[in-house]
Amino acid sequence: xxxxxxxxxxxxxxxxxxxxxxxxxxxxxxxxxxxxxxxxxxxxxxxxxxxxxxxxxxxxxxxxxxxxxxxxxxxxxxxxxxxxxxxxxxxxxxxxxxxxxxxxxxxxxxxxxxxxxxxxxxxxxxxxxxxxxxxxxxxxxxxxxxxxxxxxxxxxxxxxxxxxxxxxxxxxxxxxxxxxxxxxxxxxxxxxxxxxxxxxxxxxxxxxxxxxxxxxxxxxxxxxxxxxxxxxxxxxxxxxxxxxxxxxxxxxxxxxxxxxxxxxxxxxxxxxxxxxxxxxxxxxxxxxxxxxxxxxxxxxxxxxxxxxxxxxxxxxxxxxxxxxxxxxxxxxxxxxxxxxxxxxxxxxxxxxxxxxxxxxxxxxxxxxxxxxxxxxxxxxxxxxxxxxxxxxxxxxxxxxxxxxxxxxxxxxxxxxxxxxxxxxxxxxxxxxxxxxxxxxxxxxxxxxxxxxxxxxxxxxxxxxxxxxxxxxxxxxxxxxxxxxxxxxxxxxxxxxxxx
Numbered sequence: 001x002x003x004x005x006x007x008x009x010x011x012x013x014x015x016x017x018x019x020x021x022x023x024x025x026x027x028x029x030x031x032x033x034x035x036x037x038x039x040x041x042x043x044x045x046x047x048x049x050x051x052x053x054x055x056x057x058x059x060x061x062x063x064x065x066x067x068x069x070x071x072x073x074x075x076x077x078x079x080x081x082x083x084x085x086x087x088x089x090x091x092x093x094x095x096x097x098x099x100x101x102x103x104x105x106x107x108x109x110x111x112x113x114x115x116x117x118x119x120x121x122x123x124x125x126x127x128x129x130x131x132x133x134x135x136x137x138x139x140x141x142x143x144x145x146x147x148x149x150x151x152x153x154x155x156x157x158x159x160x161x162x163x164x165x166x167x168x169x170x171x172x173x174x175x176x177x178x179x180x181x182x183x184x185x186x187x188x189x190x191x192x193x194x195x196x197x198x199x200x201x202x203x204x205x206x207x208x209x210x211x212x213x214x215x216x217x218x219x220x221x222x223x224x225x226x227x228x229x230x231x232x233x234x235x236x237x238x239x240x241x242x243x244x245x246x247x248x249x250x251x252x253x254x255x256x257x258x259x260x261x262x263x264x265x266x267x268x269x270x271x272x273x274x275x276x277x278x279x280x281x282x283x284x285x286x287x288x289x290x291x292x293x294x295x296x297x298x299x300x301x302x303x304x305x306x307x308x309x310x311x312x313x314x315x316x317x318x319x320x321x322x323x324x325x326x327x328x329x330x331x332x333x334x335x336x337x338x339x340x341x342x343x344x345x346x347x348x349x350x351x352x353x354x355x356x357x358x359x360x361x362x363x364x365x366x367x368x369x370x371x372x373x374x375x376x377x378x379x380x381x382x383x384x385x386x387x388x389x390x391x392x393x394x395x396x397x398x399x400x401x402x403x404x405x406x407x408x409x410x411x412x413x414x415x416x417x418x419x420x421x422x423x424x425x426x427x428x429x430x431x432x433x434x435x436x437x438x439x440x441x442x443x444x445x446x447x448x449x450x451x452x453x454x455x456x457x458x459x460x461x462x463x464x465x466x467x468x469x470x471x472x473x474x475x476x477x478x479x480x481x482x483x484x485x486x487x488x489x490x491x492x493x494x495x496x497x498x499x
Contacts, residue, residue, distance in 0.1 A: 022354040026361065026402070029409035030295045030315045037319055037355075046325050046341070046348035050318035132164060132212065133157055135286040139207045145200075148192070152177050152200045156213060164212040164283025165220070170197050209282035217280055218246050224278045234271045237263065241271060249275070252496045269498050296413035298366040298421075300377070307374060309367045311359055312413070319355065321348050361398070365406045368395045369424050376424070377414055381444035386428035386436050429479075432472040442468070442475060443483050450489055455497035 015023075028036060041047045130138075136157045145153065155176050159168040174197050181192070204213045205223050214220035221242045228235055241249065241261060248257045249272070258268055279285070300309045329341045369392065375383035389400045389407075396403075407421035426440040446464060453459045459467075461480040468475050481491075489495075 018350050018354070021350065022357050023405070025354050025358045027405040027408060030297055030411075032409075033358075034316055037317060040348075040351055041319070044344050044348055044351070046321055046344045047319055047351065048322045050320045130286060132160055132162060132283045132286050136160065136204065136207055136212065140204075143203075145203075148181075149196070149200050151180065152192070152197055153204060155180070156197075156201055156204055160213055160283070162283055163281045164209065164214070165281075166201070166213045166215050170194055170201070173197055209279065209285050211279065211282045214282075218242055220280065220282065221246075221275065221278050224282075232274070234267070234274050237261065237267070237271045238274045242275065252493060254496075254498055265498065272498060294411050294418055296411045296418055297362060298410070298412040300366075300370050300412060300414050302377075302415070307370055307377060309363065309370050311363055316355075319352060321345070321352070361402070362406055362410060364396050365392060365398075365403060366410075366412055366421065368392050369407075369412075369421060373424050377416065380416065382441050382448070384424070384426065384438040384440040384444070386438040387425050388427075389425065430474050432474070437473050439483065442473065443487055445471075445473075446480065446483055446489070447487055450484075450495070453495075455495070458492040458495040460492045 025033065025036070041049065137154075140150070140153050140157065152173070155173050156166065159173065160166055171194070174192060174194055177192050177197070201213060205211065205219075206227075207213075210227055211220040211224045214223060222239065225235060225239055225242070241257070245257055245260055248254075248260070254265075254268065257263075258265065261268070263271065295315050296312050297315050298309060299312050300307055302308075325341060326345055329345055330338050369387070370377070372385060372387055372391070375385060389403045392398075393400045393403050407425070410421045411418050412421060423440075426438040429437045429439060429442060431437050445468065449459060449464055449467060461477045461484065464480050464484075465475055465477045468480075484491075
């Protein structure tokens with residue numbers, strides 16, 4: 001084998017650093033974009049937030065107005081001069097075989113201090129919700145019990161699930177307590193009996209919320225019913241059904257339930273109403289939750305009979321180039337300071353251009369979606385038209401991958417609520433007239449039919465398919481079942497109710 005050198009010409013697709021940055025900004029959500037903008041402002045001295053008002057104040061002194069106009073004009077002309085001076089000397093594109101950091105490395109942020117702890121975590125400072133363990137521990141600390149029972153109670157509370165149920169067995173809790181007390185001989189670890197563990201468990205089950213620490217649904221409901229007054233109507237029958245026939249209620253087999261309990265239908269309705277008034281998951285009352293906010297990127301409203309689409313000005317801060325630092329850049333100076341400012345100036349311009357490209361693309365795509373889905377804005381989900389990414393890509397002359405990036409985690413504020421742009425895309429279902437129907441519209445029709453059905457005689461999937469067929473929509477029974485499951489609607493035998 002002999003080594004040799006050869007020259008070869010080939011073509012390949014590469015992405016410039018500017019295109020990489022534009023694509024990255026395009027797929028970011030509003031919150032991620034705000035964070036990215038803030039990071040660039042902190043690392044690039046050429047970028048700053050424009051905090052000036054867009055409209056002049058009505059209280060401005062008329063005598064000072066010409067001076068303000070002259071000062072503004074001078075500042076604009078200075079920035080325009082700097083821009084024109086360097087527009088011919090800064091390259092439009094970076095080499096395709098380089099990365100952004102190779103040419104313009106980001107400067108570490110050493111001049112900005114961390115935000116004040118007083119405002120750094122507003123959510124945690126204002127949140128008042130605790131976990132189920134915290135809520136039970138608070139009540140345990142107010143109770144008067146022995147040290148051994150306190151250790152047992154702590155072990156039980158640690159094993160409670162977020163829904164309030166105790167999944168661990170009493171034997172495993174007993175073993176855990178004995179293992180923890182083994183290092184303390186004076187605590188009497190060998191004296192921990194299973195009956196004592198169960199006694200502590202029963203005491204915890206009467207903590208707030210009632211029924212917490214139950215081992216199954218029947219025990220949870222029974223504990224809650226034991227707290228009701230003895231003269232509560234149908235209480236004894238409800239306890240009997242919960243203890244022996246709870247599975248029949250879950251399967252909605254009311255005929256079998258009436259035969260076993262010897263209850264007539266009116267009486268059974270009253271018993272079921274009493275059982276339904278109980279809380280099957282007491283732990284969900286005390287649960288940890290975090291506030292989630294959605295900032296719409298686009299807004300749409302109807303003005304004089306036309307739907308107008310506009311970008312939300314509050315979704316991102318107003319960024320501009322610092323004219324003071326830009327004016328310090330000298331044309332023929334090759335010093336390190338001037339090179340530093342020049343590089344950051346070019347980086348700032350590319351960043352602003354990428355932001356502008358993102359806004360223009362988002363507005364163009366959102367406008368086309370609103371144009372196609374005007375019937376939804378007028379009439380609701382049942383008027384939703386079938387739409388796929390390819391349709392929008394052809395209309396705006398872009399690639400489908402770009403449309404996918406634009407519509408992911410981007411939200412639009414409409415008179416009917418806030419929706420993700422992905423929500424307006426749905427598959428196509430044939431109709432008798434050949435116009436097609438959106439799967440979103442079919443889901444809305446199914447939800448409407450189920451809401452209006454008789455609870456004693458719910459609609460089956462086959463019946464819903466027949467109703468849609470009468471409306472000219474050809475949908476198979478298995479498709480109805482798939483759409484129904486996506487809406488978290490149980491089958492007809494699970495929806496049957498006496499009350």
